[in-house]
Amino acid sequence: MDKVFFIGIIIGIMTRLIMLNLDKKQYPTQPNVLISQLVLAFVASSLGALLVPALIERSYTSITFLSLAGEQFRQVRENRRDTLTELEKKQLVKRGNAFIEEIAKTYEVRNYMCIITSFATVGFYYLITSEFNISQNIGLIISTVVGVLLAFILKRIIRRDSIGDIADVRIVDISFENECILKVGDLSGITNVGLKKDRDRFLKHGVGIEIIPKDKSYINASIIQNPGQRQTIAYNLYSRLGIYRQKNEPIFTPLPRRNPKNESIVIAYLPMEKDEQAIINVIKSCPIISSAKGKNLALKNYLIGRKEGI
Structure with a gap:
C-alpha cells in the first residue's frame, strides 16, 4: 500500500x-x-x-x-x-x-x-x-x-489550439498616408500619428503583421476577430518579445484591426528586437481562448469572398 x-x-x-x-x-x-x-x-x-x-x-x-x-x-x-x-x-x-x-x-x-x-x-x-x-x-x-x-x-x-492552426501569418509594410495616417499592408486609417518623431519610430522599429484565416473560412476569421482573442494576441507579443514604448506613449500600443477585404487582422507592432521570424512564431503559438470559439457557426458553409453555399 x-x-x-x-x-x-x-x-x-x-x-x-x-x-x-x-x-x-x-x-x-x-x-x-x-x-x-x-x-x-x-x-x-x-x-x-x-x-x-x-x-x-x-x-x-x-x-x-x-x-x-x-x-x-x-x-x-x-x-x-x-x-x-x-x-x-x-x-x-x-x-x-x-x-x-x-x-x-x-x-x-x-x-x-x-x-x-x-x-x-x-x-x-x-x-x-x-x-x-x-x-x-x-x-x-x-x-x-x-x-x-x-x-x-x-x-x-486538453491541448489548446493555437493561431497557427487556423491562420497564416505574414509580415507586411508599415507606411503613412497623408503624412500622418498609419497604414499596415493595404489597410489604412488605423490611427493618426501626429508627431514626426513617432512616425519615424514606427518606420524604423515597427513591424507590420497580417493574420489571414486559413481556407478562407469565416469560422477561423470569427476567432481571430474576437475582441478577447485580439487582445490575447497583442499581449502574447508583448510578453514574449517586449515592446519599444514607455508608459506615457499609448500611441505605440499594438492595435489589432480588421481588414474587411479578406477578413484578416493587421497589427503595427514595435518589438524590442526586430526579428520577423520570431514574431511570426510567437503569433502562431498564441493560444485560442475558449470564449473566441463557437462564433458564427451559421457561416460554416460559406467562404470569404463568396456568399453562395458550398
Missing part, C-alpha cells in the same frame, strides 16, 4: 510538471507561483491516491473530501483571476478579461488532472494485483507506466 500510494502521488505531481513548460510561455510561474502549483499538485495527487483504498474499505464519506478539494481549487481560480486583474494596471499591453479567465481556468483544471492520474495509477494497481494475481512489484511497474501514459494522453486531450 505504501509504495503504490507514493507512486500515485509522484505520478500526479509529474502530470503537473508536464504542463509547466506551456505555462511559462503564457504567464509567470517562477518562483512563487511555481512553488504554489507544486504544493497544490501534491495535495490533489494525495487525494486521488487515497480515494482508491477508501472506496475499497467502503468509506464512502471520503467522497466529501473531493467536494471540499473542488471548492478549494475553485477558490484558487478566483484568487488567480483577482491577482491578474490587479496586475492589469501595470501592464504596457493589457491581457484582457478573456485571457485572464482562460489562465484562471487553466490553474483549476490542471489540479483535477493530478487527481485523475494518481487515482488511475493506484486504482489500476489494485485491479491487476487482485483480479489477475500479478505480483506487487510487477503491478507497481505496470501501474506506473499506465499513469505516465495517462498523463501524456490528458495533456494531448
Whole structure:
C-alpha cells in the first residue's frame, strides 16, 4: 500500500510538471507561483491516491473530501483571476478579461488532472494485483507506466489550439498616408500619428503583421476577430518579445484591426528586437481562448469572398 500510494502521488505531481513548460510561455510561474502549483499538485495527487483504498474499505464519506478539494481549487481560480486583474494596471499591453479567465481556468483544471492520474495509477494497481494475481512489484511497474501514459494522453486531450492552426501569418509594410495616417499592408486609417518623431519610430522599429484565416473560412476569421482573442494576441507579443514604448506613449500600443477585404487582422507592432521570424512564431503559438470559439457557426458553409453555399 505504501509504495503504490507514493507512486500515485509522484505520478500526479509529474502530470503537473508536464504542463509547466506551456505555462511559462503564457504567464509567470517562477518562483512563487511555481512553488504554489507544486504544493497544490501534491495535495490533489494525495487525494486521488487515497480515494482508491477508501472506496475499497467502503468509506464512502471520503467522497466529501473531493467536494471540499473542488471548492478549494475553485477558490484558487478566483484568487488567480483577482491577482491578474490587479496586475492589469501595470501592464504596457493589457491581457484582457478573456485571457485572464482562460489562465484562471487553466490553474483549476490542471489540479483535477493530478487527481485523475494518481487515482488511475493506484486504482489500476489494485485491479491487476487482485483480479489477475500479478505480483506487487510487477503491478507497481505496470501501474506506473499506465499513469505516465495517462498523463501524456490528458495533456494531448486538453491541448489548446493555437493561431497557427487556423491562420497564416505574414509580415507586411508599415507606411503613412497623408503624412500622418498609419497604414499596415493595404489597410489604412488605423490611427493618426501626429508627431514626426513617432512616425519615424514606427518606420524604423515597427513591424507590420497580417493574420489571414486559413481556407478562407469565416469560422477561423470569427476567432481571430474576437475582441478577447485580439487582445490575447497583442499581449502574447508583448510578453514574449517586449515592446519599444514607455508608459506615457499609448500611441505605440499594438492595435489589432480588421481588414474587411479578406477578413484578416493587421497589427503595427514595435518589438524590442526586430526579428520577423520570431514574431511570426510567437503569433502562431498564441493560444485560442475558449470564449473566441463557437462564433458564427451559421457561416460554416460559406467562404470569404463568396456568399453562395458550398
